[in-house]
Amino acid sequence: MADDDKLVRLVGTLAILVSLGIACSGPTDSLEPAVFGPLGDRPGIQVHDRLPFPRLDAPTDVVRDTYGRPHIYATTLADAMRAEGYMIARDRAGQLELLRRTAEGRMAQIFGDISPNTIDSDIAFRQIGLARIARAQNALIGPGEVRAALEGYAEGVTNAFRDIREGRAMLPESWSMLPIEAFTDWSAVDSLAVARLQTFLLSYDADVDIGNQVVLDNLKATFHASAKDQALRARTGIERDLWWFAPLDPIAERPALSPRPQPSAIASSPSLKGKRTAPKAASIVANRTVGFRDVLDSIRNQWAPAGFGSNAWAISGIASATNHALLASDPHLALTSPGGLWPVSITVGMGSDAAMRLSGAAMPGIPGVILGHNGMVAWGATVTGYDVSDAYSETVSADGQGVVFGTSKVPFQSIDEVIEVRGSAPLVYHVKIVPHHGPIVPVIEGHRVIEPSPGPALSVRWTGSAPTLELAALFGLAHARTTDEGVNALASYAAGAQNWVLADTSGNIAWTSSSHIPIRKREAFSWNPSSYTGTLPCLVLPGDGSAEWTGMLPAEYVPAAKNPASSHIISANNDPTGDLADNDPSNASLPNGTPMYWGCGFDVGYRASRIRARITSANRPLGPEDLSAIQADVRSALGANLVPVLLTVLNRAQEEYAHPDSNSSLSHVLKEPAYDPVRIAEVRTLLETWGADADYRASAGIDLATGEPSPTAGVIPEAIAGRASQATLIFNLWLRNVIIRTLRDEAVAASVNLGHDALLKAIVHLLLDDPRGLATYDPVRRDSIVWDDIQTTDVVETRDDRIVQALLDSIIWLDQKAGSDERQRRWGAYHTVTMSSIAAPIGTSIPARNDRLFSSGFPRDGDEFCVDAAEYNLATVEPDPYFMYRSGPAQRFVIDLDPAGPRAWNAFPTGNSMDPSNHHFRDETEYWRTNRAHLVPFTIDEMIHVSESRIVLIPTPRSM
Structure with missing residues (x-):
């Protein structure tokens, strides 16, 4: 044990010895000596409770402010993560349990009898293998900060879950459908599986590729020059009028890597363009795989909206009204109850010796902070939309034991899976994996999996299947002192690609979208934009070896920027390089001629264009209040x-x-x-x-x-x-x-x-x-x-x-x-907008508050593609118009990076608690729905000014 660790444990032991005989939840004015955390016996912040906590290194403070946000003060990172895990499990136990069971394919174990569709969900995620990936990630993580964070967080959640199992804590009545025995101990693998679920929601779109192929094939098969019906013949080529790759308003932060070929150059390659096409397996198998694709749709609708959206932008210090860099971030997620983000602040150490000072939003189940700031750097993120998953058309061999690849047969890898089903016998089946691609897309019928048979099938290759270490990037970002250090830390963020927008207290702004982005063989781009024939990675690719991945994009080519001449950076899911402006995803290349492809579909561009117009038309330097006003922009x-x-x-x-x-x-x-x-x-x-x-x-x-x-x-x-x-x-x-x-x-x-x-x-x-x-x-x-x-x-x-x-x-x-x-x-x-319960898909819901606004939905400004996202579902087949929100800002974060100390404002669509009877269930909502934001306390003095309660977590003797 290191000397520093010995000292920390000694301090903790002495604190316990001094406080022997004091009930940990006893009153703070006891005649016995009191235990304090790093905040000490500070005036103005009374201790309301002391709780025993196994395996703590030293007493730890948790102060809840009037907005419901916990502020954690610990002496070690492990203790801070223990406190974070414990507090989020107290606030969001039901959400954590649903997240890990969804990710690991264990929903049917508690809901299989009342919701048989959970069996299909389990099959889908066992097939994709999020739990397998999480176990592989865990095996790669050695001693250090990430390991300490994962293990500490797991211990914290476990302590709260044990309180539930052992009757010391009660679930809210609205969550009583979760049996208390479901809350088994949490593990590092659970956190990694939940993190990979978020990666899946942000980047896995192979099922969309299959759907694209079906739409294209059906349109061409219905409307063509040989159709018997004249009305159908007259619509030949309609797919080119109904399916556009180009944004409606092209806007890019960085120009394309190379000039796009002119139409004459495209036509000069008759041997390639439009000739090769994937077998029609997508259309043949599509009806058999619709169960799998429907499951993924329902999961996205539960945890994330259809499609994606977010805004993040920054203004450099030389152009702002405060002379400091400014940053705004409003990620667009499903507006659920509870929400997809959980506000928290974390401090490790005290004063100028603090090893970490973090404030922002965490994702439930994942240690640390995903979006926010430290004392010197702030960051926001939007989904890149890079195409990092491909569906392949396979030919299953005659014996059903593998696939044909080139001229050879490649045997399946097979993994046994056992799905526990409440009220029924376990479901036992084999996940078939194509070694060079990935899992076979399952055929789900009657809540069972049909084994692959000779003939056509589909498989999926996804960058998220590799055991990458995004948490290391996030904890590296937490320590960044400049935008350069932040960008360098994010270089290892490999899966679930994000556009990271950063700003620092030196006035710098930056953008990076570091990620594993596949480079594919040239044959994957035999696309003819004039006839809409050929191959594209956003369709089904041939699995015969002609359209394989050949590596990942070198880091120097990943779209990025720092301190541009415009003095601002904007990211709103728009085409990052402008390559789709010509409506052809297939014709970009690296400087050495290697085909380069980012994706087939980015945002239509209206949000990014409007943000830029608001910034450039102001004709004056902008301040934090101006950024908040832009976040609230609802011009149609x-x-x-x-x-x-x-x-x-x-x-x-x-x-x-x-x-x-x-x-x-x-x-x-x-x-x-x-x-x-x-x-x-x-x-x-x-x-x-x-x-x-x-x-x-x-x-x-x-x-x-x-x-x-x-x-x-x-x-x-x-x-x-x-x-x-x-x-x-x-x-x-x-x-x-x-x-x-x-x-x-x-x-x-x-x-x-x-x-x-x-x-x-x-x-x-x-x-x-x-x-x-x-x-x-x-x-x-x-x-x-x-x-x-x-x-x-x-x-x-x-x-x-x-x-x-x-x-x-x-x-x-x-x-x-x-x-x-x-x-x-x-x-x-x-x-x-109504904050619907995340438990609704399994047949339950959180009861609405009695007031009319909450029960019938909050009225909202905005419509399609506004900056203040307010999209409804135009594709619905409801007989009546349905204009309710599908998704929206999961936070409204604005920060002024003042070197004397950052000042941040924020509002969230729901409160920290999942309990409707708790006053922190919807208190943040009152700010969010009226487009207001409150100052987020960062310093100790700011925190004390709005403090509501304080607990001290005390190491128990058995932790020594």
Whole structure:
């Protein structure tokens, strides 16, 4: 044992000896000497409780502030992690248990009888192998900081779980569906499995690749030049109009690594481009693997939203109003109860000798802090969207024991799995793994796995399958004193790629997206962007050896920046290099000519573009309050782009109504009984003033605090906000209906689900592009044939007809729904957020509070692709419009990196506690939902000023 460790343990022993005879939970004014942690007997911060804690090195302080955040003060990192694990298990025991059981495929052990779908979830995650990866990671971690953190955290969670099992702590009534015997001791492997679950949620998209292949194959098989139905033949090439790779608003922090080839250069490689294609295994096997893909969808919907989104940006010290670097971070996650982040502050050592001072947000189950700051550096993150998982089309050998690879047979690796099922016999099966790729995609039928049979199958290769050590990168980041040191620490962050935006107290800002990014053989990119044929890694690749990974991207080519000339860095899931601006993912290359590919789909670009516009148009240095205002920006990018198109068509409709022309493309819709020129004029005026008076602000029109018809105070005048909210509602109703009226018939004909972003991109291109550039251009109609409805034969629908008909649909629905109720004509009556229980998928939910706002949802500003993310699901098949949130900011963090001491503000969508009866269940929500943030205490004096309670964890004699 090191001398320092001996001294620490001696101090702890002496403290215990001094306090012998004192009940650890006894009153602080006992006549016996009292034990204190590193904070000592400090005035203004009374000790409320003392708790015995096995294996502590020394007494440890935990102070809870009035916002619910624990501030941990320990003498060693291991003790700090013990306290962190203990406190989060006291706050979020149920969440921790669900996370580890999901990751390790052990949900059916406690829920298999009431929710058989948990068996399928277990199968999926046993197949992907998160627990196997976690065990391999654990074996790689030797003595040191990461090992101490993992073991200490596990001990802390275990102590809290034992309290539950042994009756010293009670679960909230709303979590009583979890049997207390489920809370077995926590381990380092559990934390690593939960961490790899987060990696999965952020980077695994092989099931999306399979879905992409199915959509492409179905569209081509339905709409082609040889189709018997003329309407189907007329839509040949429709896949190019419905599936766009390019962002709607291209914005990149760094230029592409090499100039993109011109079309002539693309066409000069007829031997490659468009010739090679994966076997149709994706389409053949897709229906058999739909169970697996549905499970992954449900898990993402439970723990993370469909797709991804986040904002993070920084302004350098030379350009800010404070002369310090500023950073803002609002990661977009599922808005659940409890939330996906847990605020905490951690200090190891005291004063100038402190070994660690951390403040920020932890992810439940994972030691340390994922997003936040120390005394000198702050960081935020967004998902990169890099494509780091590939689905391969395999041919299972005739004996069913392996796959054909080139001219050889490669035997499967086989791993026995036993899934315990409550109320039933265990499920025993074999995970089949293709050694050079990864696990076979399972066929799940009747909550059982069908063994691979000779013929086509699918396998998955994923960078997250390797035992990488992201925790080492995060603890290295925790010690960083400059952005350079932070970037260097993150160089080992290999899986679950993030765009890390950093700032330091010297005024520097930086961005890195360090990650394992596969380099693939050139044959993986035999894509022809003109015909949408060939291979791409975001489709199913051939598994015959022609499209293999050849290594990982060298670190010097990973997109990054430091102190750019613009004095700001923006990351909002946008295309990092601009390579997709030409709608071709296949044609980028490294300087040495090696094919380079980042991904097929990034964010549409509106959020990044709006953040940049807010920064550059300010014409003055920005301060922390300005960054908070940008986080709350709810200008409707779609409204700004599409309302002018709608207004132009409405003007034509009114003109045609006044002066009928029998040949007009609008003549049919103008005969509709619902077409009322007076009402249309009212709507037109409403939409015109939305842009002119409110700059397309997507206003709820309902006070976010009271729920009454009134705007958010102080943003725009009430009268303008009220009209803006009505315009926002009518616009979003129209947007949904124009998509349904225009694209549902093609989707039904081809039996495809185009998905949220694909639908929006498609309708924007159909509405804004020159139709002569579309694959579905009809020279007779002088527009895309897609506007005509396949299902009608007695009328030819047109672009203008569909636009006006969609508006009539919206008016009819609104009149029926709202009547004369003013509140029901405002956006905030429908655009709401409810923090749904993470336990809901297993048939239970956290009961709502009694107040109307919580039970019916919080009204919110914003719509699709706003900076203040507020997306709803346009791809839903609900008969009624469904405008509730899918995801949103999991924190609203802004920090001023003052060398004298950082000052940070934050708000979270839920409180720290999972217990609805606890006042820290939703206290943070009150800040979050009204776009406010509070100062987060960092120094001891700041913490004392807002302290609520203090406990001292005391080493027990058996820990010596």
